[in-house]
Amino acid sequence: MRTLALVVLAILLVAGAGCTMTKTADNFNGLTTFDGKTPTHINTTNYAIHLLFTRPLVGNATLQQTVADFTAAAKAAGASRVRIVQSRPMVLWFIFPPITFIVQPVITNVAGDATS
Numbered sequence: 001m002r003t004l005a006l007v008v009l010a011i012l013l014v015a016g017a018g019c020t021m022t023k024t025a026d027n028f029n030g031l032t033t034f035d036g037k038t039p040t041h042i043n044t045t046n047y048a049i050h051l052l053f054t055r056p057l058v059g060n061a062t063l064q065q066t067v068a069d070f071t072a073a074a075k076a077a078g079a080s081r082v083r084i085v086q087s088r089p090m091v092l093w094f095i096f097p098p099i100t101f102i103v104q105p106v107i108t109n110v111a112g113d114a115t116s
Contacts, residue, residue, distance in 0.1 A: 018047070018048060018049075018058045018059030019046070019047045019059065020044065020045070020046050020047075020059075020069050021044070021045045021047075022042065022043070022044045022045075022069065022070075022073045023042075023043045024040055024041065024042050024043075024073070024077060025040070025041040025043075026038070026039075026040045026041070033113070033115060035115075037115040037116065038115070039113040039114065039115050040074075040077050040079065040113065040114045040115070041111070041112070041113055041114075042070060042073050042074055042077065042082075042111065042112060042113070042114055043109070043110075043111040044066060044069050044070040044073055044109070044110050044111070045066075045107065045108070045109045045110075046059065046060065046061040046065060046066045046069060046106075046107070046108050047059060047061060047105070047106075047107055048060055048061035048105075048106050049103060049104070049105055049106070050091070050103070050104050050106045051102065051103055052102060053091060053093070053104060057103065061089070061106040061107060061108040062089075062108065063087060063089050063108055063110075065108075066087070066089075066108040066109070066110045067084070067087070067110055069110075070082070070084070070110040070112065073114075074114035077114055078116055079114030079115055079116055080115075080116050081114070081115050081116070082112055082113065082114045082115075083112050083113045083114075084110060084111070084112035085111055085112045085113065086109070086110070086111045086112070087108070087109065087110045087111075088108065088109045088110075089106065089107075089108040089109075090106070090107045090108070090109075091104050091105075091106050092104060092105040092106070092107070
């Protein structure tokens with residue numbers, strides 16, 4: 001039973017790798033930033049499989065790529081300024097040792113506000 005659960009989890013990790021998910025929120029109940037602009041909150045998460053903690057194999061969840069995806073989403077929302085309030089790379093090397101000592105699932109999240 002445990003082996004089946006591990007196989008299902010591995011399939012889900014590989015199937016989800018290479019994905020970028022971006023969510024936005026713009027309802028601030030009429031509140032604005034200090035300079036009077038209405039912000040849009042953007043949350044971007046990249047999922048990938050990396051080799052030896054550094055090389056992307058399937059997708060790219062490096063911080064550099066996730067920030068690039070975040071700023072692209074901000075531009076698409078019509079913003080000209082961003083403020084990143086959080087970034088969090090997470091390497092899941094501990095899931096299936098010793099396999100994940102070589103090939104790791106990686107999830108990186110960047111969140112912040114965008115204004116025009």
